[in-house]
Amino acid sequence: MFSKSCEYAIKAVICISQKSREGSRIGVKEVAKNIDAPEHFTAKILQDLSRKNIVQSMKGPNGGFFVEKQDLKTSLADIVKAIDGDKIYNECVLGLKVCSQKNPCPVHNEYREIKKNLIAMLENNKIEHFNEMIDSGKYHLKMK
Amino acid sequence: MFSKSCEYAIKAVICISQKSREGSRIGVKEVAKNIDAPEHFTAKILQDLSRKNIVQSMKGPNGGFFVEKQDLKTSLADIVKAIDGDKIYNECVLGLKVCSQKNPCPVHNEYREIKKNLIAMLENNKIEHFNEMIDSGKYHLKMK
DNA sequence: AAAATAAAAGATAAAAAACTCTTTTATTCC
DNA sequence: GGAATAAAAGAGTTTTTTATCTTTTATTTT
Numbered sequence: 001m002f003s004k005s006c007e008y009a010i011k012a013v014i015c016i017s018q019k020s021r022e023g024s025r026i027g028v029k030e031v032a033k034n035i036d037a038p039e040h041f042t043a044k045i046l047q048d049l050s051r052k053n054i055v056q057s058m059k060g061p062n063g064g065f066f067v068e069k070q071d072l073k074t075s076l077a078d079i080v081k082a083i084d085g086d087k088i089y090n091e092c093v094l095g096l097k098v099c100s101q102k103n104p105c106p107v108h109n110e111y112r113e114i115k116k117n118l119i120a121m122l123e124n125n126k127i128e129h130f131n132e133m134i135d136s137g138k139y140h141l142k143m144k
Numbered sequence: 145m146f147s148k149s150c151e152y153a154i155k156a157v158i159c160i161s162q163k164s165r166e167g168s169r170i171g172v173k174e175v176a177k178n179i180d181a182p183e184h185f186t187a188k189i190l191q192d193l194s195r196k197n198i199v200q201s202m203k204g205p206n207g208g209f210f211v212e213k214q215d216l217k218t219s220l221a222d223i224v225k226a227i228d229g230d231k232i233y234n235e236c237v238l239g240l241k242v243c244s245q246k247n248p249c250p251v252h253n254e255y256r257e258i259k260k261n262l263i264a265m266l267e268n269n270k271i272e273h274f275n276e277m278i279d280s281g282k283y284h285l286k287m288k
Numbered sequence: 289a290a291a292a293t294a295a296a297a298g299a300t301a302a303a304a305a306a307c308t309c310t311t312t313t314a315t316t317c318c
Numbered sequence: 319g320g321a322a323t324a325a326a327a328g329a330g331t332t333t334t335t336t337a338t339c340t341t342t343t344a345t346t347t348t
Contacts, residue, residue, distance in 0.1 A: 096284075096285070106283045205346045
């Protein structure tokens with residue numbers, strides 16, 4: 001469904017935002033450990049997310065990554081678009097270059113509904129949400 | 145969503161089954177042209193589908209690929225499972241190794257519904273279906 | 289039986305994705 | 319200002335996926 005980078009990105013953003021609520025920043029090393037991803041690879045992804053303003057960063061001692069309050073409204077869709085692009089929005093399930101309402105592939109109509117729900121899910125789920133869910137103890141992100 | 149191989153496989157099976165209804169077999173070269181896929185790569189995929197009994201094959205002059213009548217009941221899910229495995233059935237959207245009803249990731253419950261619909265779509269759509277749809281002229285598989 | 293045809297199998301190559309390592313730049317603390 | 323810290327940037331490497339090329343095997347036709 002999503003690329004590995006994208007999966008890591010989602011987990012990383014949630015992880016960083018949790019730290020941010022406590023008022024502190026978090027370094028690559030700790031993020032990587034938390035989300036069970038390779039450290040340097042995580043660094044690349046975080047650079048990308050930072051360039052795209054999904055997370056913020058500060059260099060130097062006591063530096064690290066954090067998310068600003070207004071960015072808690074970032075949705076899963078925003079992260080997915082930032083990393084994997086908008087192919088889930090546009091691409092045909094069968095990979096046809098031309099597949100539209102006017103010129104549909106055999107599963108176009110059925111898939112449209114599924115896609116609609118998937119996109120709705122990605123857009124409605126914001127990171128502030130996840131913080132609450134994970135706090136509740138009923139949901140997790142751990143790889144154990 | 146699916147690998148390239150899998151997309152090709154789906155199109156190839158539909159393409160072959162259409163020829164089979166006319167009572168004739170079809171060679172790799174023609175399949176590849178029809179589905180706009182590289183010839184030798186298509187050959188590999190067809191070998192795989194043949195080993196897994198989703199299509200049949202015959203060597204020699206007048207040989208080629210075909211699908212038997214009973215195999216028209218093959219669903220998209222069967223093809224996807226044969227090529228990409230059953231990860232859409234089992235894997236967590238966020239890539240967590242542990243993600244279940246008892247130990248859900250933050251989107252587990254919402255995604256479960258979407259997954260259910262997706263799987264239903266894949267299982268309900270059989271290739272005999274597609275033949276009719278494409279015959280009707282309202283749906284297509286062409287890459288033009 | 290020989291020639292022709294077409295898939296099967298095996299080996300190789302190219303591209304993309306995933307991952308690693310090293311150097312540079314910005315910031316803070318002393 | 320100098321040392322220490324941590325991200326940014328750049329330059330690899332490895333693995334997986336996608337694609338190509340060559341040889342072998344099975345079948346048919348003559």
